Amino acid sequence: MSEKLAGTTAIITGAAGGIGAATAKRFAREGAALVVADKDGPGAERIAREIAAGGGRAIAVPADVCDPAQLDAMLAEAKGAFGRIRVLVNNAGQGVQVHFLETMMEIWRTMIDNNLTGTFLCSQVVAHHMAQEGGGRIVNIASHSGLLGSSGRAAYAAAKGGIIAMTRVMAVDLAEHNITVNCIAPGPIDVPRIRNTQTEERQKAWHAAVPLGRYGEPDEIAGVALFLASDDAGYVNGQTLAVDGGFTAAGLRVKRI
Numbered sequence: 001m002s003e004k005l006a007g008t009t010a011i012i013t014g015a016a017g018g019i020g021a022a023t024a025k026r027f028a029r030e031g032a033a034l035v036v037a038d039k040d041g042p043g044a045e046r047i048a049r050e051i052a053a054g055g056g057r058a059i060a061v062p063a064d065v066c067d068p069a070q071l072d073a074m075l076a077e078a079k080g081a082f083g084r085i086r087v088l089v090n091n092a093g094q095g096v097q098v099h100f101l102e103t104m105m106e107i108w109r110t111m112i113d114n115n116l117t118g119t120f121l122c123s124q125v126v127a128h129h130m131a132q133e134g135g136g137r138i139v140n141i142a143s144h145s146g147l148l149g150s151s152g153r154a155a156y157a158a159a160k161g162g163i164i165a166m167t168r169v170m171a172v173d174l175a176e177h178n179i180t181v182n183c184i185a186p187g188p189i190d191v192p193r194i195r196n197t198q199t200e201e202r203q204k205a206w207h208a209a210v211p212l213g214r215y216g217e218p219d220e221i222a223g224v225a226l227f228l229a230s231d232d233a234g235y236v237n238g239q240t241l242a243v244d245g246g247f248t249a250a251g252l253r254v255k256r257i
């Protein structure tokens, strides 16, 4: 079977764990050389070692997506190791659950910086390179929180909604450089961070709200990122795909009598 990303190099941010690590491993299995970028340097090293142990090619680069100098250094290291970078997955991000009235400026700035500004900065640095090299693919990771209302998510939802809006503009502006830009809005995904912090009651509430009745697996986001990064998605541009078991489609769900 042919590998979907053979001969390709991908940078994945926030790839030390969760969805980013699953995506890095999936891309490596499909033949890509990986730049595992994360502000958690030792975590990124661990994932790069796991990929190499499985026969893949990967380097770890410690990089905070909020810091332009670190992003310049990341791109330089990536080019030095693998040459042309064809795919960027802007996965780095973090959430918070806090009532609107208690959303202090520091929380607001942290959410906007780590999710929205980081995606902007990283995309701009890598897109300059992609434009010089004849094109590429950018996949942004937003959230169902950027599509629907919810409680306690004003700053996070604003950041993720901003990523969805920015995706459309990036797609239009970068099309002339043969760069496509798309976005995934994951629903609740079973990553260790969530498994370790959510109460059983909260997990049951999520199961009840999702038509498929379960959390998604990180690999189910990785599979969609793979599609958007592959030749199969050559004419898909500026789109946001909710990968959420039907959560955003559902609205009020009344049990069948």
Ligand SMILES: NC(=O)c1ccc[n+]([C@@H]2O[C@H](COP(=O)([O-])OP(=O)(O)OC[C@H]3O[C@@H](n4cnc5c(N)ncnc54)[C@H](O)[C@@H]3O)[C@@H](O)[C@H]2O)c1
Pocket (backbone or CB within 6 Å): 013, 014, 015, 016, 017, 018, 019, 020, 037, 038, 039, 040, 043, 063, 064, 065, 066, 091, 092, 093, 094, 095, 114, 118, 141, 142, 143, 144, 185, 186, 187, 188, 189, 190, 191, 192, 193, 194
């Ligand atoms: N898990 C879910 O249910 C879910 C749902 C919707 C959206 N998302 C989004 O998916 C993405 C991955 O989430 P996850 O659940 O795998 O989380 P995670 O916490 O397991 O992984 C996030 C990674 O991003 C890194 N990171 C955070 N800020 C960074 C920064 N400024 N620079 C570099 N690295 C940074 C962290 O170190 C971590 O390794 C995030 O953007 C998140 O908002 C997750």
